[in-house]
Amino acid sequence: MRTFAYSRADSVDHAAHRTMPDTAFVAGGTTLLDLIKLDVLKPENVVDINALPLKRVERLNDGRLKIGALVTNTDLAHHPEVKSHYPVLSEALLAGASTQLRNMATTAGNVMQRTRCPYYRDPAAKCNRREPGSGCDAMDGINRMHAVLGGSDACIAVHPSDMCVGIAAIGATLTLQGPDGEREVDFADFHRLPGDTPHIEHDLADGELITAITLDAPLENAGSHYLKLRDRASYEFALASCAAQLVLDGDTIREARLALGGVATKPWRCSDAEAALVGQTADKTSFERAADIALKDAQAREHNGYKIPLARQAIVRALRNAARGDKPASETQESQA
Amino acid sequence: MDDSVHSRPRVPETLGTQTLNFTLNGEPRTLEVAPNAVLLDVLREQLGLGGTKKGCDHGQCGACTVHVDGQAMNSCLRLAVMCEGQQVTTVEGLARDGELHPVQQNFLECDAYQCGYCTPGQMMSATALLNDERIGTDDASVKEAMSGNICRCGAYKNIVEAIQRSRAQLGYDATRKEGAA
Numbered sequence: 001m002r003t004f005a006y007s008r009a010d011s012v013d014h015a016a017h018r019t020m021p022d023t024a025f026v027a028g029g030t031t032l033l034d035l036i037k038l039d040v041l042k043p044e045n046v047v048d049i050n051a052l053p054l055k056r057v058e059r060l061n062d063g064r065l066k067i068g069a070l071v072t073n074t075d076l077a078h079h080p081e082v083k084s085h086y087p088v089l090s091e092a093l094l095a096g097a098s099t100q101l102r103n104m105a106t107t108a109g110n111v112m113q114r115t116r117c118p119y120y121r122d123p124a125a126k127c128n129r130r131e132p133g134s135g136c137d138a139m140d141g142i143n144r145m146h147a148v149l150g151g152s153d154a155c156i157a158v159h160p161s162d163m164c165v166g167i168a169a170i171g172a173t174l175t176l177q178g179p180d181g182e183r184e185v186d187f188a189d190f191h192r193l194p195g196d197t198p199h200i201e202h203d204l205a206d207g208e209l210i211t212a213i214t215l216d217a218p219l220e221n222a223g224s225h226y227l228k229l230r231d232r233a234s235y236e237f238a239l240a241s242c243a244a245q246l247v248l249d250g251d252t253i254r255e256a257r258l259a260l261g262g263v264a265t266k267p268w269r270c271s272d273a274e275a276a277l278v279g280q281t282a283d284k285t286s287f288e289r290a291a292d293i294a295l296k297d298a299q300a301r302e303h304n305g306y307k308i309p310l311a312r313q314a315i316v317r318a319l320r321n322a323a324r325g326d327k328p329a330s331e332t333q334e335s336q337a
Numbered sequence: 338m339d340d341s342v343h344s345r346p347r348v349p350e351t352l353g354t355q356t357l358n359f360t361l362n363g364e365p366r367t368l369e370v371a372p373n374a375v376l377l378d379v380l381r382e383q384l385g386l387g388g389t390k391k392g393c394d395h396g397q398c399g400a401c402t403v404h405v406d407g408q409a410m411n412s413c414l415r416l417a418v419m420c421e422g423q424q425v426t427t428v429e430g431l432a433r434d435g436e437l438h439p440v441q442q443n444f445l446e447c448d449a450y451q452c453g454y455c456t457p458g459q460m461m462s463a464t465a466l467l468n469d470e471r472i473g474t475d476d477a478s479v480k481e482a483m484s485g486n487i488c489r490c491g492a493y494k495n496i497v498e499a500i501q502r503s504r505a506q507l508g509y510d511a512t513r514k515e516g517a518a
Contacts, residue, residue, distance in 0.1 A: 005352055006372035006418055026416070033375065033414045034395050046372070048419055074408075078471045098485020099462065099472075101396055103408040104415065234484035 001037050008048045015049055016177045016209050025049050025209060027070055028104040030097075031113045039123050040114075040130055054108075054211055057081060063217030069108035069210050073097070073163065076107055085218040088243050091226035092166030098235045108210035110163045111174070111190070112202070116237055117146070117157035128154040129198040144303035145237070148311070149295070150265035155198035156301065158262060159191060160237050165261035166226055168269045169243035171216035178208035187213070191266035219255055222247045223325035227318040228261070229310060238262030240311040242318035246282065253277045253286070258294065258319070263311045270294040273315075282323040284316065291315035359420045362430030370417045377401045377412040380427060388428035388457045392487075399486035402458035403427050409465035411485075428457035431464060439506050440464050443499040451490035459486045463500045467507060474504065 009015035015025065024043035026032050027050060035041040054068035057079050065081055076082055077093035097105065105113075119125040119137040126135035138146055138156055146156040172187035190203050204210070228241040241261035247254045256277035260268040273294040280286040291312040298308045354369040361384070370379055377394075380386045380403070392400030394413045401413040404426040431438040440463050443449070450456040466472045466482045473479075479500055480493070488496065 001373050001375065003352055003371075003373050006355065006416065026419070028414075029416060029419065030396055030411070030414045033416065036373075037394065046416075048416075050419065074471075098399065099466070099482050100399060100402055100409045100411045100485045101414075104410050234481050 002039065002042060004036075004043050005045045006048065007045070008051055010051060012052055012054070012177050012209065012211055015047060015052065016207055017179055021045075023047055023207075027106040027109045028072070028101075030101050030105050031109065035114060035121070038121055040121060049209065060214070065215040065218075067107050067213045067215065069106060069212060071107045073102040073105045073107070073110060074099070076163075077102065086166070086170055086215060088169060088224035088226050088245060089163070089166035089215070092162040092228075092241075092243060095226060095228040095238075095241070096162035107163070107213055110161055111210065111213070112204075113161055114201075115157035116160045118142070120157055129157055129194070129201070132197070132199045139301065142303060143301045145239070146301060146304050147265045148263050148298040148300050148304055148307045149260070149268055150193050151299065152194045152196065152198070152265075154196055155194035155265065157194070157198070157265060158237075159264065159266045160262075161267060162226070162228060162238065162241060162261055164191075164267035165241055165243045165259045167213065167215065168259035168267040169224075169245055169257040170218075171257070173214045173216075174210055175212040175214065176204065176208045177211045178205055182211075187267075188269055194265050219245055219247055219257065222255070222257075223322045225318045225321035227314050227321070229314055230262075240307055240314045242311070242314040244315070244318035244322040246277075246319065246322040248282055248323060251281050251283070253280050253282050256290075256319075258290065258315065260294065260311060260315070263298070263307050270315075277319075282319075284320070287316045287319040288312075290319065355418050357418055357421055359422060360424045362426055368417075372416070372418060374417045375413060376403070376415040376417045376420060376425070379417040380412060380425075386427055386429050390454055390457055392455070392458075397487070398455070398458075399462060400455050400458040402461040402486065404461060404465055407465070407468065409462045409485075426461075428461060431460065438464065440467070440499065440503045443502045443506075444496070447495045447499040447502065448492075449495040449499040450488075450492050455486060455488045455490075459483070459488065459496055462486050463496070463503070467500065467504055476501065 022044040024046050026046050026048050054070040056068045058066045060066055073093050077090045082090050120127045120130050125137045128136050147158045174185045174190055176183050185203050192200055222245045224245040226243045228238050230236040230238050238261050240263050243259045245257035256274040258270040258274050273290040276293050277290050352372055355372055357368045357370050380389050390400035392398035396411045396414045401411055402409050403412045406423050440460050462483055472482045476497055479497055
C-alpha cells in the first residue's frame with residue numbers, strides 16, 4: 001500500500017484548518033483504506049478525526065435530531081430516538097454492509113462513501129469520475145449495476161449508500177466546518193449529479209469537515225418502510241431500494257416521502273411522485289402512478305434495463321407497507337427474495 | 338522493494354514510524370508501526386499472530402475479523418495507529434488457560450468448517466454477537482449478523498448450530514461469557 005503521513009486532529013478547528021494538499025480525513029476507514037489499497041485514492045496526508053467530540057445524538061428543541069459525524073452506523077441504527085421516530089433510517093442502516101463494517105463506519109463517512117462502480121475501482125479502466133476526461137468504460141461495458149436515474153454521458157455510477165436513501169426520505173441538513181467557519185447545506189443538495197464533472201461528487205470544499213447531520217423533525221403518525229432488493233439476502237449492494245413514509249387520514253394520503261437507492265447517481269428523492277400522492281387514496285393505483293412518475297426520466301444502458309421495472313415494484317411495495325404501518329412476516333421474506 | 342503478501346509492512350524511511358500503545362489479548366503492548374501499516378498486517382507479520390487471516394483484504398470476506406473494544410471489525414480496513422489506547426482481541430485471545438472458548442469447542446463439535454480459513458473470523462464474529470444484546474437470538478438474526486463472514490466451503494448451517502449451542506451453554510455460565518472478550 002502506498003505511503004502517507006498520519007496525524008490525529010485534536011479539535012474540529014484543528015482538523016478544518018488543515019491546509020496541506022491531498023489530505024484525507026479518516027474516521028471508520030472502510031472506504032478510504034479500501035480505495036488507497038486499490039490506488040484509486042492517493043492522499044499524502046491522512047488525518048484521523050476519531051478523537052473529535054462528534055459522537056453525540058441529540059434531540060433539539062424544535063424536534064429535529066442532531067447526529068454527530070462520528071456516530072457509528074451500528075449505534076445510530078440501534079439508537080432509541082432513531083428506532084422510535086425514524087424507523088426507516090434504522091432499517092436502511094441495518095440493510096447496509098455487514099456487522100463489522102457497520103461497527104466501523106460512521107454517519108458522515110457513509111455520506112462520503114464512493115461508488116462501487118468496478119471501473120471506478122480499477123485504475124486500468126477509463127473513468128471520468130476517477131480521472132476527469134479519460135472516458136467511461138461502464139457506458140458500453142458491463143453496466144448491470146449502473147444507474148438509470150441522474151446519469152450523464154460522462155458517468156452512470158450508482159451512489160451505493162442505504163443510509164443516505166433513508167435520510168433523503170426524512171430530509172436533513174449537513175453542518176460543515178471549514179477554514180472560514182461553519183455553514184449548513186441541505187442534504188438534498190450535498191451530493192452532485194455527475195453532469196460533465198463526475199469527479200466533483202459533493203459540496204464539500206477543501207479543508208471542510210462534516211461535523212453533524214440534523215434530521216428534519218419526524219413526520220407525526222407516519223408509517224414507513226425501507227425495501228432493499230439485491231442479488232443475495234444480506235451483505236450486498238442494492239439493485240433497487242426504496243424508502244417510503246406515508247401519513248394517512250383514513251385512506252387518504254396527507255403526506256408522502258419517497259426516495260430511491262441502487263438506481264441513481266445520488267440518493268434520489270422523488271419529490272414529483274410525493275406531490276402526486278398527496279390527497280390520493282392509499283391504494284395500488286396511486287402507488288403505481290407515483291412509481292411511474294418517479295421513473296419517468298429513467299434511461300437504461302445495455303444491461304441495466306431490468307432496474308426500471310424492479311424499482312417500480314420496489315416503490316409500490318414500500319408504499320404499500322408504509323400504508324399498512326407494519327411489516328407482516330410474509331413481506332419480510334418476500335423482500336429478501 | 339518487495340510488495341508480496343508475505344513481506345513485512347513496508348516502513349517508509351521518510352515518514353518514519355509511530356509509537357502505538359494498545360492492549361492485545363489482554364496484554365499491554367507498545368509497538369513501532371508505519372503510519373500506513375494496516376492492523377491485519379501488523380498482527381500477522383509484525384507480531385507473528387497468524388490466526389487472523391487475510392482473505393480479500395478489502396472488507397468483503399470477514400476472514401480478518403477481530404474485536405476492537407469488544408466490537409467485531411475488519412482488521413484489513415483499519416490502520417494499526419488508529420488502535421491507540423484500544424483493546425484488540427484476536428482468535429489467539431479466545432482460549433483461556435489452555436481451555437478452548439465454548440464457541441471454539443462447538444465449532445469443533447458441530448463440524449462448522451471444512452478448510453478452516455474463514456473459521457477464526459467466523460468465531461470472532463460469533464463471540465461478538467453472543468455478547469451483543471442488540472442482536473436477536475433467533476437463527477435469522479444470527480445469519481444476518483454473521484453475513485459479513487463468507488465461507489466458500491459452505492459450512493453455514495453448522496456454523497449457526499455451533500453459535501446457538503454456544504449461546505445455550507454460555508447462558509448457564511455468565512462468568513465465561515464475561516471472559517469472552
